Structure formats: structure tokens, C-alpha cells
Amino acid sequence: xxxxxxLARLRGRFSLPPGLIYLDGNSLGARxxxxxxxxxxxxxxxxxxxxxxxxxQADWIDAxxxxxxxxxxxxxxxxxxxxxxxxxxxxxxxxxxAALNHQAPRGVVLLEGENFPADNYIAQxxxxxxxxxxxxxxxxxxxxxDALDESVAVLLASHVNYRTGLSLDMARINRRAAEVGxxxxxxxxxxxxxxxxxxxxxxxxxxxxxxxxxxxGGPGAPAFLYVAERHxxxxxxxxxxxxxxxxxxxFGADYEPAPGIRRFACGTPGVVGLxxxxxxxxxxxxxxxxxxxxxxxxxxxxxxxxxxxxxPDAGMTLLGPVEAAAGERGGHVTFTHPEGYGIVQALIARxxxxxxxxxxxxxxxxxxxxxxxxDLWEAVEHLRxxxxxxxxxxARYRERARVT
Amino acid sequence: xxxxxxLARLRGRFSLPPGLIYLDGNSLGARxxxxxxxxxxxxxxxxxxxxxxxxxQADWIDAxxxxxxxxxxxxxxxxxxxxxxxxxxxxxxxxxxAALNHQAPRGVVLLEGENFPADNYIAQxxxxxxxxxxxxxxxxxxxxxDALDESVAVLLASHVNYRTGLSLDMARINRRAAEVGxxxxxxxxxxxxxxxxxxxxxxxxxxxxxxxxxxxGGPGAPAFLYVAERHxxxxxxxxxxxxxxxxxxxFGADYEPAPGIRRFACGTPGVVGLxxxxxxxxxxxxxxxxxxxxxxxxxxxxxxxxxxxxxPDAGMTLLGPVEAAAGERGGHVTFTHPEGYGIVQALIARxxxxxxxxxxxxxxxxxxxxxxxxDLWEAVEHLRxxxxxxxxxxARYRERARVT
Numbered sequence: 001x002x003x004x005x006x007l008a009r010l011r012g013r014f015s016l017p018p019g020l021i022y023l024d025g026n027s028l029g030a031r032x033x034x035x036x037x038x039x040x041x042x043x044x045x046x047x048x049x050x051x052x053x054x055x056x057q058a059d060w061i062d063a064x065x066x067x068x069x070x071x072x073x074x075x076x077x078x079x080x081x082x083x084x085x086x087x088x089x090x091x092x093x094x095x096x097x098a099a100l101n102h103q104a105p106r107g108v109v110l111l112e113g114e115n116f117p118a119d120n121y122i123a124q125x126x127x128x129x130x131x132x133x134x135x136x137x138x139x140x141x142x143x144x145x146d147a148l149d150e151s152v153a154v155l156l157a158s159h160v161n162y163r164t165g166l167s168l169d170m171a172r173i174n175r176r177a178a179e180v181g182x183x184x185x186x187x188x189x190x191x192x193x194x195x196x197x198x199x200x201x202x203x204x205x206x207x208x209x210x211x212x213x214x215x216x217g218g219p220g221a222p223a224f225l226y227v228a229e230r231h232x233x234x235x236x237x238x239x240x241x242x243x244x245x246x247x248x249x250x251f252g253a254d255y256e257p258a259p260g261i262r263r264f265a266c267g268t269p270g271v272v273g274l275x276x277x278x279x280x281x282x283x284x285x286x287x288x289x290x291x292x293x294x295x296x297x298x299x300x301x302x303x304x305x306x307x308x309x310x311x312p313d314a315g316m317t318l319l320g321p322v323e324a325a326a327g328e329r330g331g332h333v334t335f336t337h338p339e340g341y342g343i344v345q346a347l348i349a350r351x352x353x354x355x356x357x358x359x360x361x362x363x364x365x366x367x368x369x370x371x372x373x374x375d376l377w378e379a380v381e382h383l384r385x386x387x388x389x390x391x392x393x394x395a396r397y398r399e400r401a402r403v404t
Numbered sequence: 405x406x407x408x409x410x411l412a413r414l415r416g417r418f419s420l421p422p423g424l425i426y427l428d429g430n431s432l433g434a435r436x437x438x439x440x441x442x443x444x445x446x447x448x449x450x451x452x453x454x455x456x457x458x459x460x461q462a463d464w465i466d467a468x469x470x471x472x473x474x475x476x477x478x479x480x481x482x483x484x485x486x487x488x489x490x491x492x493x494x495x496x497x498x499x500x501x502a503a504l505n506h507q508a509p510r511g512v513v514l515l516e517g518e519n520f521p522a523d524n525y526i527a528q529x530x531x532x533x534x535x536x537x538x539x540x541x542x543x544x545x546x547x548x549x550d551a552l553d554e555s556v557a558v559l560l561a562s563h564v565n566y567r568t569g570l571s572l573d574m575a576r577i578n579r580r581a582a583e584v585g586x587x588x589x590x591x592x593x594x595x596x597x598x599x600x601x602x603x604x605x606x607x608x609x610x611x612x613x614x615x616x617x618x619x620x621g622g623p624g625a626p627a628f629l630y631v632a633e634r635h636x637x638x639x640x641x642x643x644x645x646x647x648x649x650x651x652x653x654x655f656g657a658d659y660e661p662a663p664g665i666r667r668f669a670c671g672t673p674g675v676v677g678l679x680x681x682x683x684x685x686x687x688x689x690x691x692x693x694x695x696x697x698x699x700x701x702x703x704x705x706x707x708x709x710x711x712x713x714x715x716p717d718a719g720m721t722l723l724g725p726v727e728a729a730a731g732e733r734g735g736h737v738t739f740t741h742p743e744g745y746g747i748v749q750a751l752i753a754r755x756x757x758x759x760x761x762x763x764x765x766x767x768x769x770x771x772x773x774x775x776x777x778x779d780l781w782e783a784v785e786h787l788r789x790x791x792x793x794x795x796x797x798x799a800r801y802r803e804r805a806r807v808t
Contacts, residue, residue: 087671
């Protein structure tokens with residue numbers, strides 16, 4: 001399967017520790033071979049030699065838009081609609097408030113119950129901040145389309161479920177939202193750089209996502225936001241940041257939002273983080289999201305089959321259905337097991353890195369850019385040994401660390 | 405004067421391009437000798453080798469608090485009150501909304517008219533977002549004490565004026581605010597790492613600041629916030645970010661703020677930027693803010709005297725008074741001149757870097773950690789030549805660049 005993989009060439013662009021089988025690119029992507037040099041260049045040359053002049057000479061000032069456009073190609077967004085800025089948290093807050101302001105008096109925020117919990121926390125924060133009788137309406141993903149009605153100001157949904165890995169039908173939900181005049185806000189954390197996300201073509205209104213998962217932008221990489229061009233003039237971020245001002249260097253007394261996507265910028269952008277993310281996106285510049293999605297589908301399918309065939313009757317229960325077409329599942333799968341925490345720790349001790357999701361989920365992620373099919377085979381053989389040898393019961397794994 | 409400078413040893417810790425006289429450390433501080441290595445270590449080793457494990461093994465997870473505590477020493481804040489997170493913009497927004505919520509029904513935000521304009525933009529953004537009849541009351545700095553009354557929920561003021569360099573009397577304003585039950589929020593952008601800021605001792609309630617000026621954290625370094633311990637339990641950031649949750653890795657359905665300063669965290673922190681800032685703070689770990697303030701005072705005083713004595717009758721007009729005691733002025737001064745823009749450009753062509761502040765301000769900044777008195781002498785000699793030779797009138801400087 002590796003010999004037939006059209007993306008096999010990409011692995012050579014990334015540096016993984018020898019012997020490690022890394023199945024957590026869905027939490028933190030791998031480092032490219034040139035990431036260190038990208039960081040060195042910006043720190044030593046652009047900052048160290050250019051100092052303040054690099055805002056123009058090294059074009060730091062345009063980096064949020066330039067890197068946003070590079071990212072846009074991977075998520076089906078034409079130029080001028082994606083901005084790299086802030087954190088996913090802050091971006092969701094900005095866009096939810098913008099949408100609620102624009103949609104007033106509508107006050108319903110429709111949330112998927114299976115959203116990444118932090119997304120729903122932010123909606124709770126908006127409710128706390130605005131204190132004007134919003135309603136956070138939480139429904140299961142399968143009921144989102146039916147729940148979209150004329151009371152809904154904005155829908156916030158994770159494109160790919162952070163546990164099951166299953167994706168929502170973005171086009172169908174966008175279509176229904178448009179019919180009732182609701183805006184959609186998609187969290188692409190687990191699909192950007194992985195699935196063939198078609199924001200423009202599917203009629204998405206807004207989206208956010210982080211730079212450190214399948215985009216490989218490094219720990220805490222800057223996040224991104226997308227606002228469809230047709231909405232940009234009407235939506236205003238509540239964080240009136242100077243980088244979103246129409247004329248940031250005139251220092252006028254009043255805020256005036258920039259035209260276009262820049263109005264959603266906030267404070268001074270983190271230039272080093274942007275440079276590392278830009279380098280990471282260059283690794284995928286010649287790659288089609290269609291190919292990434294096809295490989296992700298093969299990887300998850302292969303892994304499920306291997307677990308079922310090599311570890312039968314071991315208590316590993318897949319969350320969600322076995323069958324999923326390309327695009328219906330993201331890049332990760334979760335199996336539950338009563339000893340999930342110990343299993344994760346025992347695998348890590350064997351240099352196989354999944355992650356643990358409370359209370360008993362063992363989550364395996366498969367980044368198509370650098371994972372090989374042979375890695376899956378070896379990972380499942382390790383899993384088989386851990387289960388057969390009850391390695392998860394080791395006393396070392398009894399006390400749970402704060403982060404796994 | 406350099407021979408007698410007790411901080412002269414610090415210059416050797418920073419890398420400045422040979423021959424360059426850098427008078428813009430108030431906009432973007434200089435790079436330490438070890439900044440590149442700090443970036444390399446986090447990118448290549450912690451990320452590249454540790455991958456997801458570094459959240460615990462390299463203690464990324466505690467970096468916002470750890471670096472915050474290191475920073476706190478420079479601004480008179482005991483441990484557990486400073487968090488490195490987000491941008492100054494986002495932090496002001498978070499704390500203004502927190503204060504307004506806590507202080508309801510009070511709805512007045514008292515702003516200094518001479519605040520850095522972006523600070524006041526954020527207050528306008530809060531007004532936009534909350535849409536509940538706030539009043540933004542803007543008064544000159546000299547009237548802040550008199551304007552503090554029982555209607556004021558929160559005061560937002562720049563500690564050091566971004567143009568004149570003059571500071572407000574923080575202790576006096578805090579005292580009056582406490583008498584009327586208003587909260588204070590100080591922007592330390594131009595004083596952290598420079599003045600002997602005594603947040604705890606002066607009774608400050610809240611503060612924010614950026615990492616890239618006198619703290620030398622690099623372009624777009626993460627910002628910080630301070631919340632006095634006595635207020636932490638009562639104040640809630642509206643950005644309910646998962647890193648501010650009491651148990652972020654349990655993924656519960658509802659947001660519950662962490663105890664202590666962590667509750668003001670937001671999304672996943674930018675680890676590379678934090679590492680570079682942490683390195684920069686280590687350069688100042690053995691330095692007293694009292695000594696930094698004393699040198700800053702000598703530098704600004706010396707520069708003003710040199711301009712007046714070496715460039716008399718050249719049209720350079722100092723903003724603000726000539727005399728200012730240590731602590732009454734920050735690290736920069738602004739002279740106005742009708743040809744200010746051209747003067748800045750001509751100086752830059754001579755490898756002397758001030759910055760331009762519209763409409764005709766020439767701003768000179770003096771970072772005490774790496775500026776020498778001889779640099780001031782040479783800078784003023786260049787200025788004398790620019791003025792005497794009317795170099796500012798060069799046609800190259802007619803068209804204004806977007807950033808100077």
C-alpha cells in the first residue's frame with residue numbers, strides 16, 4: 001500500500017524521531033525538515049538584523065493575509081477570505097458576536113452537542129458577555145438540519161467530531177441555514193489540511209480552525225478564520241484591534257474597520273509563529289486536498305480492519321460505524337476500552353503515540369502527509385501485545401497525568 | 405557616562421547590527437544572543453522530538469504562568485498574578501468585560517484621551533459587543549483623578565503616554581479609584597521592563613502589556629495580563645477558553661473557570677513565542693527595575709539636552725516638559741517638526757532608527773538594557789546633519805510608506 005501511495009513522497013519532508021510511530025498528528029502535527037530554519041530566519045535575520053524595518057521589508061505586516069491565502073487553498077476558499085490570527089477560541093468568539101450583532105433580534109445559537117466542548121464553552125462565554133437573553137440550543141448532529149429555523153442567528157458546529165472522527169454534511173447544513181437565514185460557523189480543527197473542505201462551494205458563511213494539527217504549524221500555532229466575501233462588509237469583530245483598523249498607523253481616535261478580511265484582525269500578530277506555519281503550509285503547496293482526503297480514508301479504514309482482525313475479542317469498541325466513505329470520516333478514530341488510559345500509556349512506553357480521551361477513549365490519528373501504512377501495521381501489532389500481555393495494568397499507569 | 409553605567413554589562417547580551425543606532429526599542433526590542441537558540445530548542449527538540457509529549461515533559465502547559473511570574477518581578481507583581489497570553493488587544497477586551505460584568509449596574513468606562521488609540525478602540529469594541537448603554541467617558545490625563553466617581557466601573561489608562569513618554573501617577577489614581585469603588589486597568593506597553601512599575605504596592609487592580617517592546621520578546625510576542633489576587637475569584641473573562649477551564653482535559657460540557665490567574669487564559673498558547681519571550685526575560689533576571697528606570701531617565705534627559713544644545717533653532721519641539729523626575733517619563737521622547745516624516749527617513753538612511761508618529765512626530769526610544777550614552781551622542785550628530793543639510797527634503801521621502 002505504501003508503494004502505491006501517491007502521497008508517499010511527502011513523508012520525506014517531515015522529521016519524525018526514529019522508531020517512533022506517531023498517531024497523534026490530529027493533536028499536534030509533525031515538524032517539517034525546514035521548520036527550524038524558518039524560525040531561525042525570522043528570529044536571527046528578520047528580527048535581529050531588520051528590527052522594526054522588517055514590518056515592511058520582510059512583509060510581516062501582510063503575513064496574516066498571505067498565510068491565510070496559502071491556507072485557503074486547502075479548505076476551498078478563494079483569496080481574501082482567510083486570515084491567520086489569534087486562537088481558535090478568540091476567533092469563534094469574534095465571529096459569534098459578529099453574527100449575533102448582524103442577525104439581531106435573532107438570539108439563538110445552535111450548537112451541536114458533540115462539538116468539541118471548548119467550542120460550546122465559547123458560546124457560553126458569549127452568553128455571559130452579552131447578557132441579553134441569548135439561547136444556546138444544543139442538539140445532536142443528526143438533528144441540526146431539522147433544528148435550523150428562522151429563530152437561529154448562527155450555527156456553530158465542529159466539521160469533524162473530535163472523538164468519533166465522523167464529519168457533518170457541510171453542504172446540506174449550509175443549504176438549510178441559507179433557507180432560514182441563519183449563518184453557519186464551522187470549526188475545521190480536525191479537517192483543515194486533511195479533508196477536501198469546500199468552504200466556498202458548499203456555501204459556508206464562516207469558519208475557524210487551528211494551525212497546529214494537520215497543518216503542522218507547531219505547538220500553539222496561530223489559528224485562522226474564514227468569512228465568505230459576501231458577508232465581510234456586514235460583519236464586525238467586537239475585538240476592535242488596531243490591526244483590523246482601516247488605517248492602523250494614523251492613530252485616529254475612533255475605530256473604523258478595514259475593508260475585507262483584515263477587519264477581523266486584532267492585535268499585533270505573532271510573527272515567529274506565522275513564519276513556522278507558513279513553512280508548514282509550503283510542504284503541502286503541491287498537494288491536493290482531494291488526495292489528502294483519499295489517503296486519510298484509506299488509513300482509517302485500514303487501521304479499523306487491522307484492529308478488528310488482529311485484536312478480536314480484546315474489548316476494543318469502535319466509536320461510530322465501521323463503514324464511512326471518503327470525506328465522511330476525518331483522520332482519526334476512537335476505540336473505547338475500560339482500560340483505555342493504561343492502554344495509551346503502555347503504547348507510549350512502546351513508542352507508539354495515540355492519545356487518551358476521557359473517560360475511556362483511545363484515539364488514534366493518521367496524518368496523511370507523513371503516516372505510512374506500515375506504521376499502522378506495526379502500531380496494531382504493539383496494541384495486540386499490550387492487550388494480550390495486559391500491559392495496561394502496570395502500576396505505573398494507575399495515576400493519571402494531567403495531559404496525555 | 406557609559407563607563408559609570410551600572411547596566412553597561414547588559415548590552416553584551418543583545419545582538420544589534422554593527423553600526424546601527426537603534427532608537428526604536430519602544431516599538432520592537434532587540435534580539436538577545438540566545439533568542440535563536442531558544443527558538444531552535446523548542447522547534448527542533450521539544451516539538452520535533454517530543455511532539456505531543458512536550459506539553460508535560462517540556463512543561464509547555466505551565467509556560468503562560470511560569471513566564472508570567474518571571475515577568476511579574478519586573479512590574480512589581482507577586483507570583484500567581486501575571487499570565488502571558490493572547491494579544492494586548494484581546495487582554496484589554498477580556499478584562500474590560502470582566503470588570504463591567506462585576507461592576508454592574510455601573511456602566512462608565514473612564515478613558516484617558518491620550519491613551520494609545522488602540523486601547524480606546526477596544527473600549528469602543530466592548531460598547532459595540534455589549535450593546536447595553538455603556539458610557540465611554542474620555543478625559544485628559546490630568547483630570548482622571550477628578551473624573552473618578554461612583555459611576556465609574558473601570559478606568560483604562562496607558563501608564564506611559566505613547567507620544568510624550570510621560571507617565572501617569574499610578575498610585576494616586578489607584579487610591580482614588582479604590583475610594584469610589586472603580587477598578588483600574590493599566591496598559592503597561594511602554595513601561596514594563598523599563599520603569600519601576602509597582603503594581604501590587606500601588607494598589608493596581610488589573611494591567612496588561614505587550615512582550616515585544618522593552619521586554620524584547622520578539623515581533624508579535626505574546627502579551628500579558630495582571631489581575632490582583634484579591635479580584636481573581638470575582639472576575640471572569642468572557643472568552644471562555646479551554647485553557648482557562650478548571651479541568652481542561654476532562655472535556656466536560658460546561659465551562660468552569662480555573663481558580664487563580666489561569667482563568668484568564670484562552671486558547672492553546674503559542675509555545676514558540678512563549679519560549680522566545682522567556683529567553684528574553686532571562687536576560688533581565690538579575691536586573692532591578694529601579695536601575696532600569698534610573699538609566700532610562702538619564703538617557704532621555706541626556707538626549708533632550710543634546711538635541712537642544714546641538715540642534716538649536718532647528719525647529720525640533722519637544723512634546724511635554726524638559727524636566728521630569730525618574731519615573732515621570734518612560735523611555736521615549738517625541739519631537740515635532742513640520743518635516744518630521746522626512747527627518748525619520750533621512751535618519752534611517754543613516755542607520756539611525758527612530759520612528760514616525762503622525763502627523764509630524766519624530767519619536768526616539770531608549771531601551772536601557774542595550775543603549776549606550778555614546779549612541780545618543782552619535783544619533784544627535786546625525787540629526788544635526790540631517791537638519792543642517794535639509795536631507796529630509798529628499799524626493800525619496802515624499803511618498804509615505806504604510807509603516808515607518
